[in-house]
């Protein structure tokens with residue numbers, strides 16, 4: 001694995017989720033997520049997998065759970081991040097797709113090489129946040145604004 005990329009969308013107060021879902025609807029950001037992760041493998045927490053309406057097409061999805069053996073939205077359920085990353089060790093790039101618990105876990109393991117963060121320009125009621133404190137170890141390389149839709153957002157690539 002050469003690249004381990006955290007991908008997330010957070011509002012201006014770092015919020016990423018509320019009561020098990022994402023509180024905003026931003027079709028253009030979902031398109032960005034799809035384009036960025038297409039053909040790649042994703043690792044996500046079980047609660048994020050629960051929030052999906054279906055298994056994401058065109059991506060291998062590894063769901064982390066200490067309790068489950070399978071999940072309808074997973075290609076494979078893994079009991080640990082170590083198990084998931086060792087299964088993916090031959091891949092060029094894998095994506096860590098949340099939620100908060102899994103982002104923190106991945107940063108703490110010091111396996112993250114890149115971060116792709118969408119900043120959604122607004123503030124919503126959220127009970128989960130992106131752990132911004134870990135970004136101090138990364139440098140912003142490039143940002144692109146998507147101002148046409150509502151909500152508008154800015155994507156920043158960190159390394």
Ligand SMILES: NC(=O)c1ccc[n+]([C@@H]2O[C@H](COP(=O)([O-])OP(=O)(O)OC[C@H]3O[C@@H](n4cnc5c(N)ncnc54)[C@H](OP(=O)(O)O)[C@@H]3O)[C@@H](O)[C@H]2O)c1
Pocket residue numbers: 007008009010015016017018019020021022044045046047048049051064065066067068078079080081097098099100101102103105128
């Ligand atoms: N805005 C965004 O970009 C974005 C992205 C993703 C998610 N979200 C939001 O974030 C929220 C979910 O985040 P969350 O923090 O509540 O949950 P989460 O990180 O999605 O999942 C947590 C679950 O992962 C499993 N897990 C955690 N650490 C593990 C480990 N070391 N080994 C094995 N399994 C492990 C456990 O599953 P078991 O309980 O089954 O053992 C735990 O309950 C939702 O609101 C979702 O919509 C937002």
